[in-house]
Structure formats: C-alpha cells, structure tokens
Amino acid sequence: MIIEIWTKEKYAGNEEAAFIARLAHAGLKVKTARLSRLYRVDADFTKADFSRIASDLLTDNITEHCSLTPGKAGLKSAYRVEVWLKDSVTDVVGESVKEAVADVAGKLPAAVRFGRAYYVPCASELKLKLAVSKILVNEVVNKFKIEKC
Amino acid sequence: MQNPLSNFTSLSEKQLAELDRACGWSLNALELAEVQREFRKMGRQPSRGELETLAQTWSEHCKHKTFSGPVSFKSGSKIKKYKNLFKETIVKATKTLNRKWCLSVFTDNAGIVEFGKNGKWGLAFKAETHNHPCAVEPYGGAETGVGGVIRDILGVGLGAKPVLNTDNFCFGYLDSKKKLPKNSHSPERIMRGVVEGVRDYGNRIGIPTASGGLYFDDGYLLNPLVYVGCAGLIPTDKIDKKVVPGDLVVSIGGRTGRDGIHGATFSSANIEEDTSASAVQIGHAVNEKKTLDVLMRARDLGLYNAVTDCGAGGFSSAIGELGSETGARIRLEDALLKDTRIEPWEIWVSESQERMILSVPKAKLKKLEAILRAESCEYCVLGTFPGDGQLLVTHGEEKIVDLPMAFLHGGVPNFEKKAARRKVKILDGAPLQPAKTYGGLLKEMLAHPNVCSRHSVITQYDHEVQGGTVIKPLQGKYGDGPGDAAVIWPQAATLDLNDFAGFAVTHGFNPAAGKIDPYQMALHTVDEAVRNLLCVGAEISRTAILDNFCAASPRDPEVMGDLVLAAEGCHDAAMAYGAPFISGKDSFYNQSKDADGKEYPIPLSLLISATAPVEDIRKAITMNFKEAGNPVYLAGVSRRGFGGSVYGDMMVAGNNYIAPLDMKAAVKMYTALLKAIKTGCVCAAHDVSQGGLAVTLAEMAFSGGFGAEIDLSAAGREKGLSALELLFGESPSRLVLEVVKDREAEFLKLVKGLPVGEIGYVNEEPSLDVNDSGAPLFREDIFALKKCWKRELI
The missing domain is CATH 3.90.650.10 (PurM-like C-terminal domain)
Structure with a gap:
C-alpha cells in the first residue's frame, strides 16, 4: 500500500516555489508544481488500518491531507515523478516509520519505504527527465519513474 | 575460466594488475608482488578474504602511505631526502614542543x-x-x-x-x-x-x-x-x-x-x-x-x-x-x-x-x-x-x-616518491589600478562566493543543542555576523554548572595561496587559525592543531613537491606559535577528468583546525562593533601582494606576490593583545583575512548596526603600500579591534611598542567612511554593504 501525504494548497506555497526555482536552475521553466510525500507500507493490514495509519500517524491534519490512492494532483497536462531510495539503500525515515506503524497498528509491517512525488505540468517528458536527473535523483542511490497523470 | 585466486602466487605482473582492477583493491604493483611473495613463503594460495583484508589494511586511507613514506624532494639543484615525511615534519614539531597538556x-x-x-x-x-x-x-x-x-x-x-x-x-x-x-x-x-x-x-x-x-x-x-x-x-x-x-x-x-x-x-x-x-x-x-x-x-x-x-x-x-x-x-x-x-x-x-x-x-x-x-x-x-x-x-x-x-x-612495502618544486611565475610589481571605485569594489567583494554570508548553510544546522554554544557561528546585533571562532561550554559533558571553563574551535584555510607558495600558505593558514582563536579571547599559548591535507594524485612530482613544502611550513609554524599538532588526516587522488578529457586536479588544500581553552567563557568576545564612540585599532602591519587574495580572483591584479609571514613578531603581538582582551579593554575583534581590511571593517560595522569613521594614516604599513593594497590586500597577522573608550590608556600601555595603530572610531551614523591621511577612499551605507554580502547561496 502506498500512502500519499499532501501539504494543503494554502500552506504549500513556499515548498512549491523553491521546487519551481530548482527546476528553472536545471533548465526547465514551469509555472506550477505540486509535491507530496509517499510511504510504501508492506503489510497485510485492512484498508481501515491503512486509513488510520495515514490520518492518525503520518498526517498533520491541520496543514496536510492524505490519500490511499496516489496520483491525483489536479494539475492539467502534468507528469508525475516518483522518487524512492533503492531497496538496497538504508532508508532511515522508513525504518523509524516502521516502528511507529507497529505501535499504531499493533503489528510490525514487513517494510516501510519513504519516497516523494512531484507533479510537473510541462510539454516535454524528455526535458523533465533531464531536469529530474540534475536536481532530484542520484541514480547511485535512487530509483524513479515518470508517468503522465 | 580458471579462478585467478587458485594460482595467485604464479600470476604475472599484468595478471595481478587485472585482478586488482577487477576486485577494486587499489594495490600497486609493488604491494601485489609483496603479497604474492608472502603467500609463496607460506606455501599456499590466498583466500579472497585475505586479499581483501590486506587491500584495506594497506590502503591509503588506513596506512597513509604517501605522507608517511620516503620522499625525494628536488628544489633547483638541491635534493632533500625524507624517510618518513609525516614524522620528520608534523610529528617532529609536536615531539620537540613536548607540551605536558598534550595527553594523547x-x-x-x-x-x-x-x-x-x-x-x-x-x-x-x-x-x-x-x-x-x-x-x-x-x-x-x-x-x-x-x-x-x-x-x-x-x-x-x-x-x-x-x-x-x-x-x-x-x-x-x-x-x-x-x-x-x-x-x-x-x-x-x-x-x-x-x-x-x-x-x-x-x-x-x-x-x-x-x-x-x-x-x-x-x-x-x-x-x-x-x-x-x-x-x-x-x-x-x-x-x-x-x-x-x-x-x-x-x-x-x-x-x-x-x-x-x-x-x-x-x-x-x-x-x-x-x-x-x-x-x-x-x-x-x-x-x-x-x-x-x-x-x-x-x-x-x-x-x-x-x-x-x-x-x-x-x-x-x-x-x-x-x-x-x-x-x-x-x-x-x-x-x-x-x-x-x-x-x-x-x-x-x-x-x-x-x-x-x-x-x-x-x-x-x-x-x-x-x-x-x-x-x-x-x-x-x-x-x-x-x-x-x-x-x-x-x-x-x-x-x-x-x-x-x-x-x-x-608488511606493506613503501617506495620513494619523487617530489619537485612547482615553478610559479611571481609578479611582484605595483598592482594595476582598477577602473572601479573602492566602494564599488568593496560591494562586489562582499558578494564574492568566498566572502559572502554563509547563513543559508549555517542556519540549517542546530548549533544550540546541548546548550553550550557560547560564541555562535553567527553573531552581532542581528545574529547574522560572521564569527571567527565558536566557543563551547561543555557543561553537558562535565555536568558542572559552576565551572565556566570552555574551549574555542576554528579553522585556517587558503588553497589559493597554496597554488603560488605552499610553504607560505601553511604558515598563513596556521596564523589565521591562531588569530581567529585570539579574536574570541582564547588562550592561544595553549593552541592545539589538526592538519588535514587534501591533494591530487601524488604520482605527480609537483603535487608531492607542494605537499613537502606545506608540511615543512606546518612544522615551522607549529614551532613558532608553540602549537603542537595532535592529530591529522590526509586524502589523495582528488583528481578527475571532465567530459573533454581535461584533468581537474584540486589545488593542495590544507585545513588547519585549531582549539584553545577559554578560561572563563563569560569573558569571550564577538566580532561586531558594540558602542558608538569607541576607538578602532588595526593591529599588525599591512604588506604588499595580492597573491592568493579574493581581489586577485576578481580582478586582473598584475601581482601575485605573497607577503612572507613574520611569525616571531606575530606571536609577540598576539600575546599582548590577548592580555588586553582578557583584561576587558577590547570589546570586539575580527581578523583581516579574505577580502582584506575593507571587508573586515564592513563586517564589524553591519554586524553591530554601527558605522565607523576611519582614517588609515596610523595603520602600520610597508613603505609605498597603495590604498588599494591596504584596503583589499590579505597580508597575514592583522586584526581590527574595538577598544572600550574608558580603557584606552590601559590598552595602549599593553600594546606599547607594537604595530597597533588607532584608525578611527565607531559611529552612530550607519555609514562606513574610510579615508587615508584625510583623502577620502569611500563612504558607504552599512545596510547597503550588508545587502551585497547577505546572498542566498542555496
């Protein structure tokens, strides 16, 4: 199960502006973008369990909202970039969340991995890929995929 | 295909090299031959684990083969031989100084x-x-x-x-x-x-x-x-x-x-x-x-x-x-x-x-x-x-x-490395006069990446955790001035809230000078570190230092030559300042090729990290101007040369000479200044380093929210030194001091006979007004200067 956590739009201005500036630095100019955090929880839990983990543990309900169906940014003609640490690389955040999930759900998940998603409206997937490889991922430790929303 | 480990002892030199590359051991031919000889003696083939163990134990990282090995250094027609460069320079100084307070x-x-x-x-x-x-x-x-x-x-x-x-x-x-x-x-x-x-x-x-x-x-x-x-x-x-x-x-x-x-x-x-x-x-x-x-x-x-x-x-x-x-x-x-x-x-x-x-x-x-x-x-x-x-x-x-x-x-074999003095053309004539005004130059210099504010990095770090950071990396009225050294009160470890003993930590670093004169670079770097400690009131007679050398490939004799000269400089500086090296590290092979195949070797980079005790952390001082009306002094003599300076990087200076450091004079002056700081006569001190005197004055001014009225006529200077060199030159052993007005007479007694001259006073009006014998050099608003300096680096 992948849980996606979003900063609510009215609080997301700073992180989006910083991200847009970094994209521009890498040669890709866009006007808008959205960002989210991803938690892949490998566990045999019910949907209700996952829902509780998402809203009670992983989301700050004042500034954030969560979703169990990732990929809905509400941006037109956008690409979605999903970035994870490779499975062979230590994921410190994932390990901490794994312990916390066990406290909330009463069962230890097999694994938790932490990642990020970026939603970028742009015309060229190639240009986006180039910018992503310049500023978002290091293929030594990261794996990523780009897909049309 | 046969496993090469099963006949390791009979592999040729070429086959050994191929095996080394395939396994990522980074052993050289001599080392591989020594391993081969040892296993022949044992009458068996090595296991993968044994070769891996030898490769890492004999690695540059663990054995420091370059620095602790024999070196033959050629300078002109003279050749000097070292059996162990590290022991004969860095360690030798520590052994000769033999400080009782060095425990390990x-x-x-x-x-x-x-x-x-x-x-x-x-x-x-x-x-x-x-x-x-x-x-x-x-x-x-x-x-x-x-x-x-x-x-x-x-x-x-x-x-x-x-x-x-x-x-x-x-x-x-x-x-x-x-x-x-x-x-x-x-x-x-x-x-x-x-x-x-x-x-x-x-x-x-x-x-x-x-x-x-x-x-x-x-x-x-x-x-x-x-x-x-x-x-x-x-x-x-x-x-x-x-x-x-x-x-x-x-x-x-x-x-x-x-x-x-x-x-x-x-x-x-x-x-x-x-x-x-x-x-x-x-x-x-x-x-x-x-x-x-x-x-x-x-x-x-x-x-x-x-x-x-x-x-x-x-x-x-x-x-x-x-x-x-x-x-x-x-x-x-x-x-x-x-x-x-x-x-x-x-x-x-x-x-x-x-x-x-x-x-x-x-x-x-x-x-x-x-x-x-x-x-x-x-x-x-x-x-x-x-x-x-x-x-x-x-x-x-x-x-x-x-x-x-x-x-x-x-068992690791070592072989003699060739070292040669690098030939560098020194231009020591009068520097070219820039087309810009001094004020304009200062603004440009304050925005230079090697001078500008580091707040966008520093503020990401928690420098307050444990509650013992007395003098912080960012200082002054607005909490954003560039400190010379940090002062730590380690009560979180000692658990003694009645003991106000602390220690200061700082660094010296100037690879640009090393490109021209590695020996002087090492002296200047140690001097900068000691001076930074002095600026916060640390007991500099108890300075202990660490050396961290980074260099390109030591297979290049000129890289090794730079290393020899810098190591000799480290020895001489440690002896002159009475500051033993207590630990160190080196890193070589910092060299890579770009897309066009062009080699990018790093310049010889010597980081000197220094620490000294602060007897009472409550008396440590910061670098910003504190009070209008206080006199401002320049300690030290300004000398010629733009070698290794930020000005030299920004402009065509027509001069790359590096002023030699008079360490004996520096130690004498620093000892007197420390006394003045400890007795409370000095309320702010800041070293003159990257960017020169003009940058030091600007930083003290905008960090304190005060201006200053400066006339450099009383500034100690080499004969014939131009205003340009006085403002932007980076000759060593200089610092700017703000003296408490009521304690000025006492201060002057303590620095009598030393090159310490009054150059002006702190001013309520927020502008930095700098003259030389009455001739105006520049007048700039301190907040405009700060705006240039406070760049967001990331």
Whole structure:
C-alpha cells in the first residue's frame, strides 16, 4: 500500500516555489508544481488500518491531507515523478516509520519505504527527465519513474 | 575460466594488475608482488578474504602511505631526502614542543589535550575527510562522514562524549559554466546534498554543528572536499585502553550489510566514470545515538577494556587494529546481518555504518548486555582476542582469513616518491589600478562566493543543542555576523554548572595561496587559525592543531613537491606559535577528468583546525562593533601582494606576490593583545583575512548596526603600500579591534611598542567612511554593504 501525504494548497506555497526555482536552475521553466510525500507500507493490514495509519500517524491534519490512492494532483497536462531510495539503500525515515506503524497498528509491517512525488505540468517528458536527473535523483542511490497523470 | 585466486602466487605482473582492477583493491604493483611473495613463503594460495583484508589494511586511507613514506624532494639543484615525511615534519614539531597538556597525540582515533583546571577532563579533537563518497552521493557521503568522525571521538581512549561538530566544504563555483562529465553532479547539487547530509546527521544525533567554512574554486568542480570534525570530552582516567588476552570481541550498533564495500580502497584511487556505487551509504543517526548512550554508560562502569570504531575496512580494520598485538579469533556466522545474501569476506570488510567494536572481559558481558538491551542497541559477540598474534577469521567450517598480524600491519612495502618544486611565475610589481571605485569594489567583494554570508548553510544546522554554544557561528546585533571562532561550554559533558571553563574551535584555510607558495600558505593558514582563536579571547599559548591535507594524485612530482613544502611550513609554524599538532588526516587522488578529457586536479588544500581553552567563557568576545564612540585599532602591519587574495580572483591584479609571514613578531603581538582582551579593554575583534581590511571593517560595522569613521594614516604599513593594497590586500597577522573608550590608556600601555595603530572610531551614523591621511577612499551605507554580502547561496 502506498500512502500519499499532501501539504494543503494554502500552506504549500513556499515548498512549491523553491521546487519551481530548482527546476528553472536545471533548465526547465514551469509555472506550477505540486509535491507530496509517499510511504510504501508492506503489510497485510485492512484498508481501515491503512486509513488510520495515514490520518492518525503520518498526517498533520491541520496543514496536510492524505490519500490511499496516489496520483491525483489536479494539475492539467502534468507528469508525475516518483522518487524512492533503492531497496538496497538504508532508508532511515522508513525504518523509524516502521516502528511507529507497529505501535499504531499493533503489528510490525514487513517494510516501510519513504519516497516523494512531484507533479510537473510541462510539454516535454524528455526535458523533465533531464531536469529530474540534475536536481532530484542520484541514480547511485535512487530509483524513479515518470508517468503522465 | 580458471579462478585467478587458485594460482595467485604464479600470476604475472599484468595478471595481478587485472585482478586488482577487477576486485577494486587499489594495490600497486609493488604491494601485489609483496603479497604474492608472502603467500609463496607460506606455501599456499590466498583466500579472497585475505586479499581483501590486506587491500584495506594497506590502503591509503588506513596506512597513509604517501605522507608517511620516503620522499625525494628536488628544489633547483638541491635534493632533500625524507624517510618518513609525516614524522620528520608534523610529528617532529609536536615531539620537540613536548607540551605536558598534550595527553594523547597521533596514537589513537583523535588527539587529546587537557581541559579545565582540575586535571579531570581531556578534550578530544579530530577532523576527517569524506571527499570521494560525497562526489558520488553527496547526501549519504556527508552523512556517513559526520557519523564516522563522531565514532572517532567515541572510539578515542575508552570513549569521549561528543560536544561539537565542525564542517568545512570546498565546491566548484555554483555558477560555473564548465561542461561536466556524464556521471558527475553540478556543484550546486553537491553542495545542497552535502549540507543536507551534515544537517540531518548532526541535528538528529544531538551534537551542535557550530564551526566551519565554505570555499569555492573550480579546482573542486569534480572533486568536492568535505572535511568534518568532532570534539568531545573524556575523563583523563579513561584515556588508556588495552586489549587483554581472553577478552571477547563484541560489535555494538548497526548491522552488517553489503553496503559500503571497498570504501577504504576507494580512497586510494581517482574517481572514474564507472566508480562503484557500493562505496557509499546513507547514515542512521539514531542508531549511532543509541551506541553513544551505551558507550557512555558502560565506560563509566568499566565494562570494557578497549574500544574502536568500525570505519573504513569495517570489522577487518577495527578488529585488526584492536588485536594487532593479541591476534583475534572471529566467527563471522555470529555477526548480525542486514541481509543474508552476503559473502563471508564481504561481512569481514563491509563498512556498514554505526558499529563499534569493544574488548569485553567475559565476566562483564552480562552487565553490558543489560545496558545494550535497555538502550535498544543491537550487538553480537564475534569471538575473542586470544593473545597469540594470529588473525583467524572463520565462517562455519570455512577459513576466511588466517594471517599473522605482523605481516598485516608491518608488511606493506613503501617506495620513494619523487617530489619537485612547482615553478610559479611571481609578479611582484605595483598592482594595476582598477577602473572601479573602492566602494564599488568593496560591494562586489562582499558578494564574492568566498566572502559572502554563509547563513543559508549555517542556519540549517542546530548549533544550540546541548546548550553550550557560547560564541555562535553567527553573531552581532542581528545574529547574522560572521564569527571567527565558536566557543563551547561543555557543561553537558562535565555536568558542572559552576565551572565556566570552555574551549574555542576554528579553522585556517587558503588553497589559493597554496597554488603560488605552499610553504607560505601553511604558515598563513596556521596564523589565521591562531588569530581567529585570539579574536574570541582564547588562550592561544595553549593552541592545539589538526592538519588535514587534501591533494591530487601524488604520482605527480609537483603535487608531492607542494605537499613537502606545506608540511615543512606546518612544522615551522607549529614551532613558532608553540602549537603542537595532535592529530591529522590526509586524502589523495582528488583528481578527475571532465567530459573533454581535461584533468581537474584540486589545488593542495590544507585545513588547519585549531582549539584553545577559554578560561572563563563569560569573558569571550564577538566580532561586531558594540558602542558608538569607541576607538578602532588595526593591529599588525599591512604588506604588499595580492597573491592568493579574493581581489586577485576578481580582478586582473598584475601581482601575485605573497607577503612572507613574520611569525616571531606575530606571536609577540598576539600575546599582548590577548592580555588586553582578557583584561576587558577590547570589546570586539575580527581578523583581516579574505577580502582584506575593507571587508573586515564592513563586517564589524553591519554586524553591530554601527558605522565607523576611519582614517588609515596610523595603520602600520610597508613603505609605498597603495590604498588599494591596504584596503583589499590579505597580508597575514592583522586584526581590527574595538577598544572600550574608558580603557584606552590601559590598552595602549599593553600594546606599547607594537604595530597597533588607532584608525578611527565607531559611529552612530550607519555609514562606513574610510579615508587615508584625510583623502577620502569611500563612504558607504552599512545596510547597503550588508545587502551585497547577505546572498542566498542555496
């Protein structure tokens, strides 16, 4: 199960502006973008369990909202970039969340991995890929995929 | 195809080289031949585990073969021979000075000096580099660099409590237009990753990161330098450690995995396009914090006889070092693993992070286990230290390593390296007059990457955790002025709130000068570090220093020549300032090719990290102007030359001469100035370094929110020195002081006969007005100057 956590739009201005500036630095100019955090929880839990983990543990309900169906940014003609640490690389955040999930759900998940998603409206997937490889991922430790929303 | 290990002893030189490349050992032909000879003598073929153990034990990272080997240095027609360059320069100075307050030097994971008055505490200090990993994976490389140097402090003596982290970085210019090779990262990307890595590890583990520096030069475009340091407090009765035969080998902290294979041997090679990814990892600060907490509790209960960290080379290096006299019997099947898909030899050399090795008496294991469980810290008992001097490592029935420790640690052959003095054309004529105004130049200089504010980096770090950071990296009325040194009150370690003893930490660094004159660069660098300590009121007669050399390939005689000259400079400076080296490190092969095949060797980069006690932290001073009406003094003589200066980087100066440093005069002046600071006559001091006097005055002014009325007529200067050189030259041994108005007469008595001249006074009006014998040089609004200086670097 992948849980996606979003900063609510009215609080997301700073992180989006910083991200847009970094994209521009890498040669890709866009006007808008959205960002989210991803938690892949490998566990045999019910949907209700996952829902509780998402809203009670992983989301700050004042500034954030969560979703169990990732990929809905509400941006037109956008690409979605999903970035994870490779499975062979230590994921410190994932390990901490794994312990916390066990406290909330009463069962230890097999694994938790932490990642990020970026939603970028742009015309060229190639240009986006180039910018992503310049500023978002290091293929030594990261794996990523780009897909049309 | 036949396994080359099955006939290792009969392989040709070419076949050995191919095997070395395939396995990533970075052993040279002489070393491979020595290994081959030893196994012929033993009458058998080596195992993969044995060759891996030898490769990491004999690596540049572990043995420092370049610096501690013989060198033949050619300068003109003269040749000077060194049997051991390190011992004959750096160590020699420490031995000659023979300071009683040096409690442990060059023998352990860090140097230790006495701290405080009652002889109860020692201050351990160490700086490391993690350059190659940061070039490949900046975030993980920086994180594990910080984790590694903290473990050095945990592994010194029976363990010191870390109280301060330091960080110094060198990157290519962020706006560099140079074309980069396919596999490299942009300097901006590297910087962002490195800063985030240092931030995340230091902040999560709860150690303040409060002292450091940033330096930009396109020589670092493909090889960034990441120096990380750590200081900690240790009870003086916990400095000695000795493995006792019969003790158990206990590993505590992180688990062992396939990550981090070949980190040690990686440091002996230039970075190539296909550099192995397994040589870098992501750190886990929380695991290291658990290890720290266990160690401090177990140390105080005397539950182990010795400890060291698993750094480069992993178990192989740590157990090999601890058992160098006793030998070791290790059962790798007992190791806690992250992943079962791992070869036994990989368990042995893996550099998985956050692991420490303890030598534990059997009778104390139960008590230690109770603490480990209480702190949720994982551990495993790997074997024993038997006392027969043999290293025997097994995995089930399989023998992985069976080698005498004597060969492992004493068998590495060394060969003489050629060194030659680099030819540099020195232009020492009058500098070219710029078309810009002095005020305009100052604004441009304040925005220069090597001068401008570092707040966008510093504010990411928690420099307040532990509650002992007295003089902070950012200072002044607005909390954003550039400090010269950090002052730490380590009450979190001593737990004594009535003892106000502290220590200052700072750095000296000037690779631009090293491109022209490595010897003078070393002198200037030590001088800068001592002067920075003086600026906060530290007891400079008790300065202890660390050397961290980074260089390109030592196979180039000119690179070796630079190293010889800088090492000689280190010796001479240490002697003149009475400042012993207590620890150090070196990193070579910082050289790579760009997309067009052009070589990018880094300039010789010597970081001097310095510490000195502060008797009473309540009397330490900061760099910003404090009160209108106070007189301003310039201490030291301004001399000619734009060599190694920021001005020389910005403009066509037509002069690259570096003024020689008069160390005797500097020490005499600093001693008097320290007295003036300690008696309370001086309320602000700031060194003249990058950017020169004009930058120093501007920084003191805008950090304090005051202007200054300056006339340089009384400034000590070499005959014929132009206003341009006086304002922007970077000759050493100078600092600007703000003297308390009511104490001026007392101050003048203390500095009588020294080159200390009154150059003006602090002004309520927020403008910096600088004249020379009445002739106006510039007048600038301090807030406009600050705006130029306060750039967002990332």
